Amino acid sequence: MSQTRERPPAQAAGGSPGAGGSQSSTGAGRQPGAARPPGRPRSERADKAIVEATVDLLAEEGGVAGVSIEAVAARAGVGKTTIYRRWPNKEALIIDALAALKEPFPAPVGASVRDDLVAIAQAFVSNKTDRKRLDCYWSIMGGAERYPDLMARFTREVIEPRRDVIRLVLRRGVASGELRADLDVETTLWLIMGALAQRARAFGVGPVPDDFATRVVDTLMTGISGH
Known part of the structure; x- marks a missing residue:
């Protein structure tokens, strides 16, 4: 069931502002709130x-x-x-x-796929160490089925651009020969993000080690490297 959007009382008779x-x-x-009308x-x-x-x-x-x-x-x-x-x-x-709540991923420098992925993975983990961020994020995920329109927009506007940064690095690595020519980019993307996200939310195993993001990337690189 899609969420019911609120609108200011003054708009009740004439339709909600910014329908899209x-x-x-x-x-x-x-x-x-980047877009705003002129005025005060x-x-x-x-x-x-x-x-x-x-x-x-x-x-x-x-x-x-x-x-x-x-x-x-x-x-x-x-x-x-x-x-x-x-x-x-x-x-x-x-x-x-x-x-x-989400810090931007660092722009890929291009020196190496490994270095770019480590920088991205470390930024990803840093987003998950704040308790409020985690509580907020998982409370939203828990109600995703009740608010499909909001979740679709959140994924499109916030999550997908971050995934695209990883896709860019992986595809560049395939083109340069650093990664296997037959690399499944989408599966590799989920292997990286899935490992980091699940470790961040794991209970009873302590905080995420400082070197965890690097270890995930290095372990993955042994299987996807083109050398």
Whole structure:
């Protein structure tokens, strides 16, 4: 069942603003609520408070159902109209809040596939060491079936651009001969991300070792290297 989008009371008779949702950029370096109408200058402090309040509610209240524009406004100390001037609906706000949780992957330097993959893997793991980030992310994943439209958009706008960075490195490695010519890029992508994500969320085994990301890449490279 798709989520019901909220809209400001003033729009009730005339249709919701921005029917297509906010046009967000990728998760790498994206600024919350990038598109806005002309008018009063935006307050970076208000933007930050709104995004942080959304993240807190996602983590504390068990996901999307626990977030409302009213609750975000109250926690951020702003009016609902302040939020609606920046985001057309709850979905757009949540997408930007989730994007803000993820540090951008480092741009591939190109010196070697191994070095690029290690840098990406280390950035991926660093995203998973913050308890609030993990609680927020897994609360969203737990309710994915109830909010298919939001999850599809989250995957498209935030997750896929990050996966594309890994795909780029792997395909470049195939082209340069560093990796096997018959490499299955998609399977290799999931081997990397799956190992890192599952280790980060594993309970009872302690924190992720500092060298875990490097070990994952080096172990994988023994099987996919072109030499």
